[in-house]
Amino acid sequence: MAASAGHLRPGRYLAFFALIVVALYALVFFTGGGKPTPKLGIDLQGGTRVTLTARTPDGGTPTRESLNQARQIIENRVNGIGVGGTEVVLDGNNVVITVPGEQGDEAKNLGRTAKLGFRKVVTSQPVAPQPGQPGQPGQPGQPGQPPATGAPSSNATPPPASSGAPSSKPGGGGAPGAEPAQQQSTAPAPPPSGGPATEEDAAKEIQQAKAIRQNPALVPAPDKASDPAAQAAQKAAAEKAFASLHCVPNGKDPLVGNDDPKLPLVACGDKDTNKYLLEPEFLPGTEISNANSGYDQQRGQWVVDLSFKSEGGKIWGDFTSKNVNQQAAFVLDTNVVSAPTIQGAILGGNTQITGKFSQTEAKQLADILKYGSLPLSFASSDATTVSATLGLASLEAGLIAGGIGLLVVFVYCLFYYRLLGILTILSLGLSGLLVYAVLVLLGRWIGYTLDLAGVAGLIIAIGITADSFVIYFERLKDEIREGRTFRSAVPRGWVRARRTILASDAVSFLAAAILYIIAVGDVQGFAFTLGMSTVLDLVVVYLVTHPLVALVSTSKSKFLSNPKHLGLGAVQQLGSQRKSTRVGRAHVKEA
Secondary structure, eight states: OOOOGGGGOHHHHHHHHHHHHHHHHHHHHHSGGGOOOOOBOHHHHOEEEEEEEEEOTTSOOOOHHHHHHHHHHHHHHHHHHTOTTOEEEEETTEEEEEEESSOHHHHHHHTOOOOEEEEEEEEEEEOOOOTTOOSOOOBTTBTTOOOOOOOSSTTOBOOOOOOSSOOSSTTOOOSOOOOGGGOOOOSOOOOTTSSOSSHHHHHHHHHHHHHHHTOGGGSOOGGGTTOHHHHHHHHHHHHHHHHHOOOOTTOOOTTTTTOOTTSOEEEEETTTTEEEEEEEEEEEGGGEEEEEEEEETTTTEEEEEEEEOHHHHHHHHHHHHHOTTSBEEEEETTEEEEOOBOOSOOOSSEEEEEEEEOHHHHHHHHHHHHTOOOSSEEOOOEEEEEOOHHHHHHHHHHHHHHHHHHHHHHHHHHHHHTHHHHHHHHHHHHHHHHHHHHHHHHHHHTOOOBOHHHHHHHHHHHHHHHHHHHHHHHHHHHHHHTTOOHHHHHHHHHHHHHHHHHHHHHHHHHHHHHHHHHOOTHHHHHHHHHHHHHHHHHHHIIIIIHHHHHHHHTOOOHHHHOGGGGTOHHHHHHHHHHHHHHHHHHHHHHO
16 A cells, blocks of 8 residues: 555655755865866867877878777777867868867877887987077977986886997997987988978888887897997997987977888987887887876886786896896886886786876876877877857857747646646756756866766756656546546556656667767767756655655645646546445445
C-alpha cells in the first residue's frame, strides 16, 4: 500500500534541495574568481583557428593512418592540458585546431612533435656567441622558450662543457672551436617568408642536414673504434657537423621530428650555448608510461618526473649501470634538454628531468611526453582569428525562440492546471537555477564550454522537464476519476507516475549518451547538455515538484485544497458520479 502524503515529510525534501542550490552557488561565487558566467564556445565568444601542415621526412604525402594518429594525440593533449571547447579536425594534409577565447598560443604548442629519445654523449663543444646575439636563444621547436638542462635523477649533476674540437672520447679536447664566421648553417638560406618555399625545398633541407649532422661516420663501428683511419674519419665528420650547426635564437631546426634514431646526431643544448655529438638512440621516448611536473623543494626548481614502462625501465637501468660517470642526453625534438653525468645506476623505472624550467614549461613538457609523440612533423602554423558575431546573432535568435516556447508552456500550464501550473513554473525556474550553476562549475572544473548546439540541447530539455510534470498531474487525474480525494490521490498517483518518469528519462539519457559517444564536434555539445538536463530533471521532480504537490494536498487552506483551483474540478465531479454509481449498484445487489 502506498505511503500517505503525510509520511512524505515534504519539508525535508525541499530543505535538502535548498541545501544543494546553496552549496552550488557558494562554489560559483566563492571559487574560481567568483565570476558567475559559464565558459562559451568559439561560436559564441570567438577565438583562434590554427592550421598545422603535416610533412614527412622524404617530402611525400602523409598516410591517412598517420594523420588520424596525429589528430588523436593532439586531442589527448587538448584534454590533458585542459583547453576546453577545442575542435581538432583533418582537412586534407592539414590538422585544423579551433580554440575558443584567447588560447591560440596553447593551440600552437599542441602541434609540437615532442619526439623524445635518450642518447649517450660522445663529446660537447661550447657555442661561440654570435655578433649582436644576447646568447639566450629559444628552444628549437618551442620558439621563445629557453630549454633547460639538468639531471635525470637526484644523484646526477650536469658536467661542465668541454672545449675544443670534438673527439671520440667523452669530454675530449683539442684545437679551439670554429670561429663564428665559420659556424654558418649549410642548409639553404630560408626564403623571405621565414621557411621553405615548397615541400620539395623542405625535404631537400632535411636531407642536407641529415647528411652532415647524422653521418654514420660520426661514431665509428665498435669493431673499428681503435682503427686510426676510422678515428680520423670520425674526427673530420664531427668537425664538419659541429661547424655546420648554427644554434641561433628562436631557430627552427629542419630535423625536428625527422631525425633518424638509428644514426648519431649533432644537436644544440644548454640554452644553445653547447653543441653535442650523440650516439644513436638507445631508449625511445615511447617507453615512457607517465610524466608529471612538480616543484623540487631541495633544488628549489620545477622538475619533470618520468616513469618508464617495464622494458624501458630495464634498458634505462642497464645503461646507467654500465655508463657511470658518462653523460646521457635527453633529446627532445633534436634539442638536448638535459645532459647530466650519471653518478650511479638508476633502477626501478623512474627518473627525473631537472633544469631551469618555469612552472608552465615543466607542465607543457610533462603533458606532451605523457600524451604521446606525434608520428609526423608539422610546418609553421597559420593562426587566424574567428569572430563571434554570427554566433551571438544565432544565440540571440535561439534564446528568443526558447523564451517564446517557455512562455507558451507557462500559459498552457496556468490554463490547464491552474495552481498546479504555478508549481510547474516554479519547478522549471528552480531547474534553470540548477542547470546554470552546474554549467558554470563544469566550465571551471573540466573546461566545458557552452556553444550553440549546447543551447539547443537546453531548450529541448525544457520539454523533457515539463513532460515529467504532465505525467505526474495526469496520473493524479486518473486517481481522482476513480473517486479518490486529492489528498489520497497524491501518494498513489506518484507511485505510478514515477515509474513512467524514470523510464522516459532513462530512454532520453541513453539516447543522449549514445549520441555523445558516437558523435563529434557540436553534436557532442548538444548531447551533453541534453543528458545533463535529463538527470537534473529527476532531481527537481523528486526533491521539488512531488513534495510541493504533497504539501498542497495536506494544506488546511480551503483555497489550496479546492480541486477547482487546481484544475481538477471536472475530474472530481466525474469521480463523484462514478462513486455514486458504484454505491447505487451495491445497494441494488443488497436489495
